[in-house]
Amino acid sequence: xxxxxxxxxxxxxxxxxxxxxxxxxxxxxxxxxxxxxxxxxxxxxxxxxxxxxxxxxxxxxxxxxxxxxxxxxxxxxxxxxxxxxxxxxxxxxxxxxxxxxxxxxxxxxxxxxxxxxxxxxxxxxxxxxxxxxxxxxxxxxxxxxxxxxxxxxxxxxxxxxxxxxxxxxxxxxxxxxxxxxxxxxxxxxxxxxxxxxxxxxxxxxxxxxxxxxxxxxxxxxxxxxxxxxxxxxxxxxxxxxxxxxxxxxxxxxxxxxxxxxxxxxxxxxxxxxxxxxxxxxxxxxxxxxxxxxxxxxxxxxxxxxxxxxxxxxxxxxxxxxxxxxxxxxxxxxxxxxxxxxxxxxxxxxxxxxxxxxxxxxxxxxxxxxxxxxxxxxxxxxxxxxxxxxxxxxxxxxxxxxxxxxxxxxxxxxxxxxxxxx
Amino acid sequence: xxxxxxxxxxxxxxxxxxxxxxxxxxxxxxxxxxxxxxxxxxxxxxxxxxxxxxxxxxxxxxxxxxxxxxxxxxxxxxxxxxxxxxxxxxxxxxxxxxxxxxxxxxxxxxxxxxxxxxxxxxxxxxxxxxxxxxxxxxxxxxxxxxxxxxxxxxxxxxxxxxxxxxxxxxxxxxxxxxxxxxxxxxxxxxxxxxxxxxxxxxxxxxxxxxxxxxxxxxxxxxxxxxxxxxxxxxxxxxxxxxxxxxxxxxxxxxxxxxxxxxxxxxxxxxxxxxxxxxxxxxxxxxxxxx
Numbered sequence: 001x002x003x004x005x006x007x008x009x010x011x012x013x014x015x016x017x018x019x020x021x022x023x024x025x026x027x028x029x030x031x032x033x034x035x036x037x038x039x040x041x042x043x044x045x046x047x048x049x050x051x052x053x054x055x056x057x058x059x060x061x062x063x064x065x066x067x068x069x070x071x072x073x074x075x076x077x078x079x080x081x082x083x084x085x086x087x088x089x090x091x092x093x094x095x096x097x098x099x100x101x102x103x104x105x106x107x108x109x110x111x112x113x114x115x116x117x118x119x120x121x122x123x124x125x126x127x128x129x130x131x132x133x134x135x136x137x138x139x140x141x142x143x144x145x146x147x148x149x150x151x152x153x154x155x156x157x158x159x160x161x162x163x164x165x166x167x168x169x170x171x172x173x174x175x176x177x178x179x180x181x182x183x184x185x186x187x188x189x190x191x192x193x194x195x196x197x198x199x200x201x202x203x204x205x206x207x208x209x210x211x212x213x214x215x216x217x218x219x220x221x222x223x224x225x226x227x228x229x230x231x232x233x234x235x236x237x238x239x240x241x242x243x244x245x246x247x248x249x250x251x252x253x254x255x256x257x258x259x260x261x262x263x264x265x266x267x268x269x270x271x272x273x274x275x276x277x278x279x280x281x282x283x284x285x286x287x288x289x290x291x292x293x294x295x296x297x298x299x300x301x302x303x304x305x306x307x308x309x310x311x312x313x314x315x316x317x318x319x320x321x322x323x324x325x326x327x328x329x330x331x332x333x334x335x336x337x338x339x340x341x342x343x344x345x346x347x348x349x350x351x352x353x354x355x356x357x358x359x360x361x362x363x364x365x366x367x368x369x370x371x372x373x374x375x376x377x378x379x380x381x382x383x384x385x386x387x388x389x390x391x392x393x394x395x396x397x398x399x400x401x402x403x404x405x406x407x408x409x410x411x412x413x414x415x416x417x418x419x420x421x
Numbered sequence: 422x423x424x425x426x427x428x429x430x431x432x433x434x435x436x437x438x439x440x441x442x443x444x445x446x447x448x449x450x451x452x453x454x455x456x457x458x459x460x461x462x463x464x465x466x467x468x469x470x471x472x473x474x475x476x477x478x479x480x481x482x483x484x485x486x487x488x489x490x491x492x493x494x495x496x497x498x499x500x501x502x503x504x505x506x507x508x509x510x511x512x513x514x515x516x517x518x519x520x521x522x523x524x525x526x527x528x529x530x531x532x533x534x535x536x537x538x539x540x541x542x543x544x545x546x547x548x549x550x551x552x553x554x555x556x557x558x559x560x561x562x563x564x565x566x567x568x569x570x571x572x573x574x575x576x577x578x579x580x581x582x583x584x585x586x587x588x589x590x591x592x593x594x595x596x597x598x599x600x601x602x603x604x605x606x607x608x609x610x611x612x613x614x615x616x617x618x619x620x621x622x623x624x625x626x627x628x629x630x631x632x633x634x635x636x637x638x639x640x641x642x643x644x645x646x647x648x649x650x651x652x653x654x655x656x657x658x659x660x661x662x663x664x665x666x667x668x669x670x671x672x673x674x675x676x677x678x679x680x681x682x683x684x685x686x687x688x689x690x691x692x693x694x695x696x697x698x699x700x701x702x703x704x705x706x707x708x709x710x711x
Binding site (some may be wrong): 279 | 491671
C-alpha cells in the first residue's frame with residue numbers, strides 16, 4: 001500500500017499541475033497574508049475615524065452649557081498627548097530609546113534626585129507624544145501617571161498630600177498643600193503643576209472657551225467616536241486673521257458632557273500642534289487605593305517643602321543662575337498685554353541692553369551669530385529686532401530688549417511694536 | 422488483518438511529536454546551543470557583579486544615576502530587579518542573536534550537512550518537518566529566556582536582598598507576586614522573539630549554507646534595530662518587529678498597561694504567519710539537492 005500522502009517530498013514529479021504554477025500559488029499565501037494585514041491596519045483606523053454616530057442635533061450654545069453643567073467627578077482612563085509646537089528638540093527630552101542598551105527612563109536625570117520634582121518633568125510633555133494615565137475622584141483625589149518606556153512618573157494628590165514618584169530614579173517627592181486653602185480652593189493645590197493639569201481634555205476645553213467672545217466662532221461640527229464613546233465635535237475658530245491658531249476641535253461626550261479630545265491645529269496646516277484625547281475612559285469610581293501612596297522601601301524621599309524653602313533661602317545669596325531668574329522676575333514687572341482675544345500680545349519691557357547683536361565684540365558676538373541663526377532679523381519703525389518663530393507662537397525681541405510674544409503672525413508683532421513706539 | 426498491516430505505515434498521531442522530541446534533543450545536545458545558553462546565563466552574572474562593585478553593596482545607592490539599562494537603579498534594593506534588568510539588556514541583542522543562530526541553522530544547516538534529504542526520506546513531509554523546526558526554535562526562545570531569568574534570579578538572590586517589589590507606579594507588591602510577574606515577563610519576552618524566529622526560519626529555507634543563513638538573520642536584526650532608532654522613520658517603525666519589545670515593562674505597572682503588549686503580540690503573530698508561510702512556500706517547492 002504505497003502511500004503518496006507526504007506529497008511535498010516528491011510532488012514536483014507528480015505531473016498534473018506544472019511546478020511553476022504550484023510555486024506561484026504557494027508564494028501567494030504569504031503575500032496574501034501580508035496584504036490582508038496591511039489592508040486591515042490601513043483601513044480599520046480609517047473606518048473607525050469615519051464612524052460618526054447618529055446623534056440628535058445640538059446647538060453650540062447647548063453643547064457649551066453641557067460642558068459647563070457636566071459634573072463628572074470620577075473617571076479613569078488613558079490619555080494620549082502629542083505636542084508638535086515646532087520647538088527645536090531639546091537634548092535629553094523625550095528621547096532615550098537607546099538602540100541596544102534598552103531605553104533609559106525618560107532622558108535627563110540630575111544626580112541629586114531633584115528630577116522627580118514635577119516641574120522638571122513637565123518640560124518633557126512640551127514635545128513629542130506621551131501616554132498619560134489619569135484617575136480622579138472628586139476635587140481631593142487625583143492621579144496622573146506619565147507612562148514612559150520602562151519607566152513611569154506618577155503624581156498623586158490625595159487631600160493635602162501630593163506625592164510625585166519617579167521610577168527611573170526611584171525617587172519620591174513629597175509636598176504638603178497648605179491647610180488653609182482647602183475651603184476656598186476647589187481645584188487641586190498649586191503644587192500640582194498647572195501645565196500637567198492642563199493636559200487633561202477638560203481643562204484645555206475650559207480654557208479655550210474662556211478665550212471665546214466676539215473674536216471667535218464656535219460651531220458644532222458633526223459627531224465622532226472617541227475612546228469608544230459617542231461625542232459631539234465643537235469647532236472653535238478665531239475670527240482674527242492675524243492669529244496663528246487655525247482651529248480648535250473639542251470632542252464632547254454626548255452623554256455626560258465631558259470633553260474627551262482636544263485638538264489644536266495651527267493655521268499653517270500640517271499636524272495638530274496639540275492633540276490630547278482619551279484613548280480609553282471609564283466613568284466609574286476608581287479604586288480607592290489608586291490614590292494612596294506610601295514611598296516604597298529603598299526609594300529616596302525628597303521633602304519638596306523643605307527643598308523649596310532651602311532654594312528660597314539660597315535665592316538671596318546665590319548669584320549664579322538664580323540671579324538671572326531674579327532679573328527675569330523683575331522684568332516681568334513690565335509685562336503688558338496688548339490687543340485682545342486671539343491676537344493679544346504680551347509685551348515685556350526690556351532693561352535696555354537687549355540681545356547681543358552680531359556686531360558686538362567678544363563673546364557676545366558669537367552669541368549674536370548664534371541667535372541670528374535661530375531668529376529672523378526684522379526692521380520696522382520701532383527699530384530692529386529678531387523674530388523667533390514656532391508653529392504656534394512667535395516672539396519679537398527688539399534690539400533694545402523689549403519682547404513681544406503672542407500666537408500671532410510676524411507682521412502683527414511688528415505692527416504692535418510700531419504702535420507701541 | 423490486512424488493515425492491521427497497513428496501520429504501522431501510517432504516521433501515528435504522535436509521530437510528529439516524536440520527531441519534535443528528537444529534534445529538540447539534537448538541538449539542545451549541540452555544543453553550539455549549550456555555548457549560546459552559557460553566554461545568555463553569563464550576562465546577568467556580569468550585570469549583577471558590575472552593579473555590586475559599582476555601588477559597593479550599599480543599598481539605595483546608584484539611584485538616579487546616569488543613563489543605564491532599565492531598572493538598574495532598583496537592583497541594589499531588590500535582587501528580583503536583576504531579572505528585569507537582564508531581560509532588558511539581553512532582549513535587544515543577545516537573545517535574538519541566539520535565536521537567529523538556531524533558526525538560521527535549522528533548515529540550511531541540515532542542507533549543508535547533507536542530512537536534509539534523509540530527514541525527508543522518512544515519511545515526515547516537508548510541511549511537518551518545517552513545523553517541527555519552527556517549534557524547536559520557539560522552544561529555544563522560551564528556554565533561552567528562562568535561562569536568562571533564572572540565572573538573574575540566582576545572581577540577584579546571592580548578591581542583593583530580596584523583598585517586596587516596587588512597581589513602576591510606586592506601589593509595592595509581595596515578593597511572591599513579584600515572582601509571578603517576573604515569570605509573566607519572561608513569557609512576554611519569549612513571545613517577543615516569535616517574529617525573529619520566523620524570519621530566521623524563512624532565511625534558512627533560502628540557502629544551503631547554515632553560516633550564511635545565520636549571518637543574514639543576525640545582520641537583518643541589527644539593521645532593523647538601527648532603523649528603529651532613526652526618528653525620521655517613525656512612520657514605518659510600528660511595523661518593525663523589535664519596535665514593541667520593551668513593552669514587557671508594562672507588566673510592571675499598576676494596573677498593567679496592556680496596550681503596547683497587545684500590539685507587540687499582534688505584530689509577532691503577523692511576522693510568524695507571513696514569514697512562516699513564506700518559508701513553507703519556499704521549502705515545499707524547492708529542489709532538495711543536498
